[in-house]
Amino acid sequence: MTDSDFAADEIDTSTPHSARMYDYFLGGKDHYAADRKAAEDIRRLFPQVSSAAWANREFMHRASAFLAHKGIDQFLDIGTGIPTQPNLHQVVQGISPTARVVYADNDPIVLRHAQALLRGTPQGITAYVHGDLRKFEDILNFAREYLDFRRPVALSIVSALQFVSEPHNPYRIVSSIMSLLPPGSYLVLSHVTWEFEPEIWDRIDAIYRRGKDTMRARSRAEFVPFFDGLELCAPGITVATHWRPTPQMRIRDERVPLYVGVALKR
Numbered sequence: 001m002t003d004s005d006f007a008a009d010e011i012d013t014s015t016p017h018s019a020r021m022y023d024y025f026l027g028g029k030d031h032y033a034a035d036r037k038a039a040e041d042i043r044r045l046f047p048q049v050s051s052a053a054w055a056n057r058e059f060m061h062r063a064s065a066f067l068a069h070k071g072i073d074q075f076l077d078i079g080t081g082i083p084t085q086p087n088l089h090q091v092v093q094g095i096s097p098t099a100r101v102v103y104a105d106n107d108p109i110v111l112r113h114a115q116a117l118l119r120g121t122p123q124g125i126t127a128y129v130h131g132d133l134r135k136f137e138d139i140l141n142f143a144r145e146y147l148d149f150r151r152p153v154a155l156s157i158v159s160a161l162q163f164v165s166e167p168h169n170p171y172r173i174v175s176s177i178m179s180l181l182p183p184g185s186y187l188v189l190s191h192v193t194w195e196f197e198p199e200i201w202d203r204i205d206a207i208y209r210r211g212k213d214t215m216r217a218r219s220r221a222e223f224v225p226f227f228d229g230l231e232l233c234a235p236g237i238t239v240a241t242h243w244r245p246t247p248q249m250r251i252r253d254e255r256v257p258l259y260v261g262v263a264l265k266r
């Protein structure tokens with residue numbers, strides 16, 4: 001882990017941050033007044049935002065469990081967010097106690113909480129790096145210390161790609177990482193879409209821009225190419241609540257504005 005004191009100094013509480021706003025939407029405790037104000041401004045435009053956040057989180061749980069049951073035991077999760085139980089390592093190490101999980105996020109507040117994330121099973125590995133998707137090579141250099149890239153890895157980027165806009169070429173980022181993973185690896189993605197309520201997303205982007213983030217919601221047609229060259233697992237691309245639903249889900253049936261998919265690299 002990098003120096004948390006250094007990162008703690010960088011925490012800017014005066015402007016909203018996506019990780020802290022998401023924590024607020026999930027009912028967590030790690031947010032400041034600027035985050036709450038921005039989050040409530042979003043809730044006025046999009047009253048179901050907390051349900052959507054939970055539907056997203058629950059998709060991550062189901063997709064990770066699905067892959068752990070398939071025998072995947074190495075996970076690289078980028079854009080991890082502030083810890084919210086259960087976290088990905090708790091889901092997969094509950095199925096496969098020796099599973100290795102590497103987390104990365106670019107928000108210093110997530111780094112501050114990484115110590116909590118690091119408590120995985122004694123048999124498995126749970127590691128965290130402060131890193132940015134736009135500099136994914138640094139994340140991969142760290143991940144190689146813990147994951148064996150000669151064996152399949154599940155790459156998950158769950159509700160984080162909408163914070164990477166076109167000048168940074170998010171498609172190239174995803175395909176470059178996948179190109180370095182061996183056959184048998186998987187890609188797990190969720191992504192905010194503007195398609196169900198096109199009129200609100202420019203205003204939501206304007207709220208995120210008060211801080212360091214932009215919100216680039218995408219259409220289904222813009223989401224699909226992230227999976228180019230990969231084989232989508234059934235049921236293909238769906239909204240988050242419709243992907244392999246289970247009776248345990250707290251958010252069911254709602255058409256949340258999030259497209260999701262899980263795909264295999266043959």
Ligand SMILES: C[S@@+](CC[C@H](N)C(=O)[O-])C[C@H]1O[C@@H](n2cnc3c(N)ncnc32)[C@H](O)[C@@H]1O
Pocket residue numbers: 018019022056057060078079080081082104105106107110131132133134157158159160163164
């Ligand atoms: C909406 S939260 C999702 C958290 C978690 N993946 C989940 O689905 O519950 C988005 C996260 O992506 C992180 N993020 C945004 N842009 C990023 C980037 N360029 N590199 C790494 N992380 C990023 C934010 O800091 C935030 O923690």
